[in-house]
Amino acid sequence: MTDKILSIVGLNKKFGNVDVLLDINIELESGGFLVLVGPSGCGKSTLLNCLAGFEAINSGSIEIGGKDVENVSPKDRDIAMVFQSYALYPTMTVEKNITFGMEARGVKKEARDANLARASQILQIEPLLKRKPGQLSGGQRQRVAMGRALVRDPKLFLFDEPLSNLDAKLRVDMRTEIKKLHNRLNASIVYVTHDQIEALTLATKIVVMKDGLIQQIGTPDEIYNRPGNIFVADFMGSPPMNLIPVKAIPREKHTEIVIETRGEHKPIILKDLRPELLKSLNGKTEIILGLRPEHITNLENVTGQHKAVSECVVDVIEPVGSDIFVITELGGKNVTARLRSNAYVELGKSMKVVFDLNNASYFYPKTGIRYDF
Amino acid sequence: MVDNKGLVGSVRFVEYLVPRVQRLGIYLALVVFAAYYLMPLFVMLTTSLKSLDEIRTGSFISLPRDIDFSSWKIAWSEACTGVKCNGLKPYMLNSFLIAIPAVAISTMVGALNGYTLSHWKFKGANLIFGMMLFGCFVPFQVILLPMAIVLGKLGVAGSISGLVLVHVVYGLGFTTLFFRNYFVTVSNEITRAAKIDGAGFFRIFYSIFLPLSAPIFVVTIIWQFTQIWNDFLFGVSFSQAGTQPVTVALNNIVNSTTGVKQYNVDMAAAILAALPTLLVYILAGKYFIRGLTAGAVKG
């Protein structure tokens, strides 16, 4: 059994009278990559600062590596942190930036040099050692910041939106670097971002937050395919999950899903074949259907058994290279379908699409919570 | 391509559309004002180089017929500042003895204070800063009397150390303000990174903040030196014959009621007294201006 490297129980935090974190409970096993993701103001950075010891908590407990860290100062929590702005010491060389902490902690020169060499090699910053931060590019500074964290050899790495200040291409490259580093070192990481793609690609465990509350904790697969509420469904994945108000009518062997279309067009009738869903329904129910764009696609893209074909009016066409996103109006909402680029679509005209309901999610219209069955 | 060196209002089109005449008018106005500003300096200089006869018979604007440095010599070592007639020299020394320690101490303390207030916030830190800030604005008349009494009780009344104490205490508000406003621009993620790295309060100050504070040190030192050297109120209230700073001595020379008014000596003495701060201004004026606007414009 892998021991828990991080255990947060019942954590609450207020700024003055305002609750910024409510009843946070999170566990991370050793070697895990935990991503805290959510919109601005959801409390993810505050939570990270509480973990680091820069903010005090009002109630609850935090254990890092099995030790309770209440009243323990940041430098004694056995953590390392990479900041959004890298926070490199501006007047010191890269080398000094990395060894500064070791010196402050009393590490002997040989050990310092060895650690420095190892980190520089892993992060490929050997040629930069004599330069100062002002002479480095964004990506280089990032790596130096990570080097500084690495030589700390901590129990837990904390990353605070480290890729936000990089341009798009660099961001993708650095994301891969971080992933590789995680695999290589088997490091335990807590990573904060507002970018849900980063969350899905990097994490072993995702915590989605909003307004100080945890919306869902799960693996990327769980978060993506079985979102716990409408917020998570909408926030994670790009383009977001379609959320369509529909009527679910239990029939003899399947559930009939009725979707209103625009104007005088006939409603779309679909079949959800899952028996558990049928069993759980009590008569006609108004419910929200959650369907990812890739589950509304063109006929040519579908293999296997013949699936029901429906017609929708094309409102907007967005070609993105290998696919075409087409937006249509269903149940009063803008719904995105993802078609292969070989599909034939014309603005304003109908298109033929196939709905795949095998992985559809449902949500209660009033609370937005996932309808489990 | 926006060039922020001027041209807000100058709005580049002034150069094309505005007729030459208007442009000339601008230059003319500036020349007139420049004359108004340079005139006193010019007059001081020329008067100090004239003999008393020439002053009486000539006009105050005219150039000296023969350049005569004798009044400078008198100002330096013979002019009467009350009972003694040793010239300005011993009082220049006094001013240095007062200014240098006062500048050094108030600057160093201000640096530590500014660092603390910007990166080690605690409850009440803002109140403390506010109270120190207000202290800068207090008219010194309200502290003259009690200070005189306290200096006496401390046994340093009328001494150089007493004046140093006074200038340090009342300079702390400004120096703290300058450093705090400067350090506030350093991201506090750097301090956090250093804390995680294991560095403590003083190591962070010494290894990280000091190396990057050269500019603000220069500004603060220049500002403090100018303020302290040019001070008159504290000097005249808390010194006695022998420990007076040069401003007091100058005033004594110029306003002395004994003997014939030696205008040329007065002017020479004024220039001598102004020389150190003028030199600082000429050599490091850029930083001086930065210091002036640092406190008021609140960047």
Place this chain on the structure above:
Amino acid sequence: MFTRFEKQIPKIVLAPSFSAVLIFVYAFMAWTVYIAFTKSTIMPMYKLNGVLQFGRLSRSPRWETAIENLFIFGILFIAISTVLGLLLAILLDQRIRSEGALRSIFLYPMALSFIVTGTAWKWILNPGTGIEAFVRSWGFSSFKFDWLVNPDFAIYTIVIAGVWQSAGFVMALFLAGLRSVNQEIIYAAMVDGISTRRIYTKIILPSMAPVFMSAVIVLSHLAIKSFDLVVALTGGGPGYQTDLPATFMYAMAFSRGDLGQAAASATVMLMTVVAIIVPYLYSELRSKNG
């Protein structure tokens, strides 16, 4: 356990300065204000005596002159310095070739002691040897410019010297302010065809409001504290005609040995400054932490 102590270090570092300020500024202030309510003469007396000192103050003709002078001098000094400073800043902002040199010329007076300034202008304004004599020597034998020794006009000489010393500072403030105006707004106005003058009056000057505030605050502060300049230029004279509260206070404290009056006048000065500075500081600190 070491952490406990470490947490206190910031407070320990600030303690000496803060205590110094508490004592040498606030406690002293309180003492002076207290004394203003006593019968103190040469030595301080600590028995409270109501507002008698303030009553005496208001009946003193010399104090009345001082206050009057403060208004005249203050308003003129602030107004002219501000206008002149703004004017110089606008002129300098016109892409002048020798801007750096000119700026240094306008600013160097601030590097001088008020005593030096007073001495120089005393010489220039001296009727017998300065401007009056100069203009007369050109044949205008009836030209009079004896303000320096004229009881009714002497206060204006202090304005002249004060403006000379301080307008450069205001200019520096405005120059910095002018240069921080967003260029794109100006360009938009140009594209819209608005004349230069209107660009100034309708767009630029209004955005200078905070700089005006800063300038006025600093100048008011300078005006209230004015002591050195008066001593050097007129010595408070002729007679008491150029007395300002600062010189009045000094005279009461150190020449007349009337501590009660000295404290009362100092208290009035303090109240004036507080009335101006405190709202300003409050709004500044508020907006910084808001």
